[in-house]
Amino acid sequence: MIKRLPNFLTVLRILLVPIFVALFYWGSDVRTFAATAVFAVAAITDWADGYLARRYHGVSPFGTFLDPVADKIMVITALVLIASSGEIPKILAGILISVIIGREITVSALREWMAELGERKKVAVSWLGKAKAATQMISILLLVYERPLFGLSGRNLGIVLLVVAAAMTLWSMVGYLRAAWPSLMASGVRLDKDG
Incomplete structure (x- = not known):
């Protein structure tokens, strides 16, 4: 059970x-x-x-x-709702959310590709990926809550943490790409044109 x-x-x-x-x-x-x-x-x-x-x-x-599918559905839904609420300046929301969603798509595709090559472990979740996820979750909680917290603006704190999460998102993505780069550039790998 x-x-x-x-x-x-x-x-x-x-x-x-x-x-x-x-x-x-x-x-x-x-x-x-x-x-x-x-x-x-x-x-x-x-x-x-x-x-x-x-x-x-x-x-x-x-x-x-x-x-990972459940995680992405929940996080992306929350980010889209927050962006649509207009509580974050539109250009900032657009940039941050595009970075976060773009990274999720890129890393998911990279993991799928590496799994096809039998090298999935090279792009296993890292400590940075876990720290990014935690920061992202806390930022979303603060942005949804939106009220002052311990005398501080929950919204502003949430925005700052979302910026930090976006930076960590890029950093972790670069790490995964570097780990996979030799495999991606290897000659003789058959590309599937259908996908």
Whole structure:
């Protein structure tokens, strides 16, 4: 039973997305507290499913596939909602969110390509990738909460952390590309033109 819990938490994270969207657009205190709570639960399940899968040997192909998908769906949805709310200057929101989403697409494609070459371990998640994800989650929580926190502007703190997360996003992407570069440039690799 406990071996199935990580997959349950991953699926739960995806099921929370439409609830999060509805609460975000509800506005007022519902958005501030309920939407923030839902995103916090999603962030906790992101950590918990990986921990439980490793701790109780519940790592499965399904979970390995779905976990990063669930993360990206939740984070990208939250970023799009925040950008559409107009609470961050539009040009800044556009740049930051384009960088973050662009990186996610690039690294996902890179990992898929490296898996085809049998070299997936070269682009396994690094400590920087984990730090980036944590910073990103905290910044989104602050931006959704949007109210002052300990006398500080939650929105401004969230924007600063989102800028930091975007910088870490680029840094980690460069690290993954450098690790994969010899394989990407190797001669004799057959390219699939259909994809």
